[in-house]
Amino acid sequence: MSDLILREQLLTSFQTLKSDFMASLDDAKKLDSEFQKAQKTFAVRMDSHIRQAQKRLPEENPLSSQIDGILSAISDTDKAWQANLASYDKGLSFRQDFQDSLLVFVFGKVKSGKSSLGNYIAWGHTDPSENLKSSVPISLQPEYFTAANTNVVNGDADDEAKHRREFRVGATEATSSIQGFRLPGLTWVDSPGLHSVTGSNGKLAQEYVAHADLILYIMNSAAPGRASDLKEIKELKSKGKETLILITGSDINEEDWDDELGEIVTRVQMKSKETRQMQREYIAKELEDIDSNDILSNSARYAQEHLTDPKEMQNSGMVQLFSRLHSISQNQGVQIKRAVPMTNFSNFLDKCRKELQPYTKLTNDLDAEIAHLESSVPKVMARYTREAQKEMYAIIDDTFNSLENYRDDDEQMNQELRYARRSWNDKLQQVIGIALENGLADITKELKHAVDNTWYSASLELPNFSIEKVTEQIPDGQVNGTKKRNSGWGGLGGLVAGGVAGFMLGGPAGAFLGSSLAGGAGSMAGSAFGSDAKLKTKTIELNVGDNLESLKKQLRDSYASVVKTVIEDESKKVLTSTLAEMRTVTLLVATELREVNERVEAMKALSLQKIIKNGV
Amino acid sequence: MTAKDSMASADLDVLLKQASDILARKQGQDKPVIAVWGMMNAGKSYLLNMLTHHYNAEYFPTKDTRETAQLKQFEGESYIFLDTPGLDAHDADDQVAMDGAAKADVVLFVHQPKGELEKIELDFLKQLKESFGVYAEKNIVLVISKADAESLEKIEQIEQKVLEQCHLHLGFAPESFLISGTRFHKGIQQHKDGLVKASHLQELKQHIETLGIDVRAVREERIRHVQNTLLLEISAAEEALNDEKLQLEDNLYWNFARFNDAMLSLDLSMTLKKVEYMNERILGE
Structure with a gap:
């Protein structure tokens, strides 16, 4: 193996790992701040569009309260959506110890040498002195923590490792809690054993196992491959985690008798190569399907006595462990871990995109419904116009039937016509009023229907948001109730009255006086009417008596034309233009949504790119 | 099921075998x-x-x-x-x-x-x-x-x-x-x-x-202990067997309860029919 490394190099490589992790987190955070900006811009612009539109709504317009309700509903939908987004945890962090570093979870029996090894990794010594600890630079000082304490007999006191900043390695004490230490880029966690942990500790241990990049199973060379150890390893292996079996304490005390001193002299030696290999082979055989590379013999004690001798360091097996840890830090699992915040954020963007879909659909559907309604206004009004015209024809025809009797009496005829005109004008006002009423009732009803439909079909899954609330805000159509009706068409009475007044003065009056309407005097619509309703005037020649039929026809046409024009004009002003106004809002909202969706898509693409770049 | 199949009796078999092994153990004057x-x-x-x-x-x-x-x-x-x-x-x-x-x-x-x-x-x-x-x-x-x-x-x-x-x-x-x-x-x-x-x-x-070391005394003591333990275990096994028997009897009783009820009502209806038949015959004559 050419890439054998020592503890210092390993720690350096972990520091690099840590900065890689931090860089990944930064990337995710940057993207999130961009997202937040986009979200905020969207919110502000939406709010502004809606408020502007509400401000533009004419107070006296009968559709105003309905449109206002729709706008409020859109605004509420938007707020609910924003609140929903805010409620998500974007996962823009590493979970401490589980995700922010290479996690090594150490298993093994009490006294198997777990603590000695942990101390060796942390401090370079199995039983570090205070002097040694204080000589380690701050940046490389391990930070100890205790997760939970099981009530094992002879267990250590709560947080003992934390206070002492090392694992206990006494002759008889046992480690009973999940405890560990952090070095930059490395989290080392010591387990009291799969079967010794219960309750909350057990759950935590499982979680550590799930997040571990390496499970280190430690057996002591004094009794390697015990049945209970093998059982536990098989169970751990079944979780599909990268597992390394370490036969610690693969050393012996070589003793001799010093005759001069009269005492025993001791020297630590590695167990013979053959013995170490035999132990590894025995375990490999018992575990059946295990790679012999996944079993290492080592001795921390030997390693610490030969710190400066590369050959003996390798002999100690410690260098191989370091190399293994180093290679794991470069592997895919750790890369995936590194990308965790970006992956979380990427998933968040997915959720966001998914929720934008019904939102967008809602806006588009609403827009389509209103557009449809807008185009249907003339059709609806045309129907009522025809009805109104029919009524006008009926009253005019009636009058002319009775006029037959006065065919020879011009004076009488004119007298009768004058009376008749008064009632025609009353009727005109009445029929236009009714037509507009009915048309408005139809349109408001359809508008409510359209809004109901779109909100129901949008299937927005938003918290604290109900469709009932949306439709409640939209008042029912103004079908019944005279009070509403009057307020609905506030300007109508005066308008029609004005039209009739003009007709009275200008048109027929002149005709009656001079038996014919000459020049511009016979204008159907008076100036007051004309300027209001923008009627085209036309010259009518009346030849009373002889031209009674023709007069009747002309009057019918004139009144029909007034009905049509006034209704057309009024409905255009009151209904069509308001609906068009509403549409400008829905179109704006749709545009905003499209823009924000495009930005989210772009961010999603960027996040994927970053995740891939991180080597996953 | 037969008694031989039961858990308790299997345990008892093992125990009885151990007991005879102990009784057969040589009480010789071996070295310690x-x-x-x-x-x-x-x-x-x-x-x-x-x-x-x-x-x-x-x-x-x-x-x-x-x-x-x-x-x-x-x-x-x-x-x-x-x-x-x-x-x-x-x-x-x-x-x-x-x-x-x-x-x-x-x-x-x-x-x-x-x-x-x-x-x-x-x-x-x-x-x-x-x-x-x-x-x-x-x-x-x-x-x-x-x-x-x-x-x-x-x-x-x-x-x-x-x-x-x-x-x-x-x-x-x-x-x-x-x-x-x-x-x-x-x-x-x-x-x-x-x-x-x-x-x-x-x-x-x-x-x-x-x-x-008094070999004879130690072994007697140890055998006595094993015997005591065995005796306790045998009587425990016996008790378990007895419980099993009671349980079986109980099961048997309950499983037959409906059958017995049915038989009883059949018997009753037969008797009634017989009485009716006898009556008719007497009246018919």
Whole structure:
């Protein structure tokens, strides 16, 4: 193996790992701040569009309260959506110890040498002195923590490792809690054993196992491959985690008798190569399907006595462990871990995109419904116009039937016509009023229907948001109730009255006086009417008596034309233009949504790119 | 189902066989059997090699992994030495080791100084103590092996802790020895008395001598214990069998209850019909 490394190099490589992790987190955070900006811009612009539109709504317009309700509903939908987004945890962090570093979870029996090894990794010594600890630079000082304490007999006191900043390695004490230490880029966690942990500790241990990049199973060379150890390893292996079996304490005390001193002299030696290999082979055989590379013999004690001798360091097996840890830090699992915040954020963007879909659909559907309604206004009004015209024809025809009797009496005829005109004008006002009423009732009803439909079909899954609330805000159509009706068409009475007044003065009056309407005097619509309703005037020649039929026809046409024009004009002003106004809002909202969706898509693409770049 | 198939009766069969085995056991005037017992790799075989003077060639093979899987004995001048498989090396080994311990008159419980006694060791020791009855305190001897593996200070710390554990869990603290087989071996081979002395092996030997083992008494005590245990287990099995029988009878009764009801009503209706028929005949005449 050419890439054998020592503890210092390993720690350096972990520091690099840590900065890689931090860089990944930064990337995710940057993207999130961009997202937040986009979200905020969207919110502000939406709010502004809606408020502007509400401000533009004419107070006296009968559709105003309905449109206002729709706008409020859109605004509420938007707020609910924003609140929903805010409620998500974007996962823009590493979970401490589980995700922010290479996690090594150490298993093994009490006294198997777990603590000695942990101390060796942390401090370079199995039983570090205070002097040694204080000589380690701050940046490389391990930070100890205790997760939970099981009530094992002879267990250590709560947080003992934390206070002492090392694992206990006494002759008889046992480690009973999940405890560990952090070095930059490395989290080392010591387990009291799969079967010794219960309750909350057990759950935590499982979680550590799930997040571990390496499970280190430690057996002591004094009794390697015990049945209970093998059982536990098989169970751990079944979780599909990268597992390394370490036969610690693969050393012996070589003793001799010093005759001069009269005492025993001791020297630590590695167990013979053959013995170490035999132990590894025995375990490999018992575990059946295990790679012999996944079993290492080592001795921390030997390693610490030969710190400066590369050959003996390798002999100690410690260098191989370091190399293994180093290679794991470069592997895919750790890369995936590194990308965790970006992956979380990427998933968040997915959720966001998914929720934008019904939102967008809602806006588009609403827009389509209103557009449809807008185009249907003339059709609806045309129907009522025809009805109104029919009524006008009926009253005019009636009058002319009775006029037959006065065919020879011009004076009488004119007298009768004058009376008749008064009632025609009353009727005109009445029929236009009714037509507009009915048309408005139809349109408001359809508008409510359209809004109901779109909100129901949008299937927005938003918290604290109900469709009932949306439709409640939209008042029912103004079908019944005279009070509403009057307020609905506030300007109508005066308008029609004005039209009739003009007709009275200008048109027929002149005709009656001079038996014919000459020049511009016979204008159907008076100036007051004309300027209001923008009627085209036309010259009518009346030849009373002889031209009674023709007069009747002309009057019918004139009144029909007034009905049509006034209704057309009024409905255009009151209904069509308001609906068009509403549409400008829905179109704006749709545009905003499209823009924000495009930005989210772009961010999603960027996040994927970053995740891939991180080597996953 | 037949009684033979039932769990309780299967248990009883095993127990009865054990009982006849015990009754057939030879009560001979054998030499005392000294067995080593303990976890795998505790150093049991190595210790026996030293105790039986196998310095150059191992009689009891040793290895740094699981080695002894069967009982193996060596008959010396005054004792029979029995090697047993290490505990927790292999599930099958544990039973063999239990059988070995059952045959022993003295058990040297070997513990290597990797901390105090583990729970599994304590559990085995408790069973062993039970089986020795009144001889437990005397005839179970604690050997802390591989005393060379740690500093004396640590070894003594471990010994003290282990004795405390024994006191707490077994009710007595056995005689204990801090043995280093390798020291003894090297001392003998290189004629270094200092090492031999520091191995404490001679002290263990002397202790065994002073035990003055009354083979007949120990075995009677142990058999008596096994018999008592068996008797208890047999009566428990008997009780279980009885429960099973009651349960069966109960099931039988309930399963037949509807049939019996039906038969009863059939019987009743037959009687009624008969009465009707008789009446008609009388009236008809």
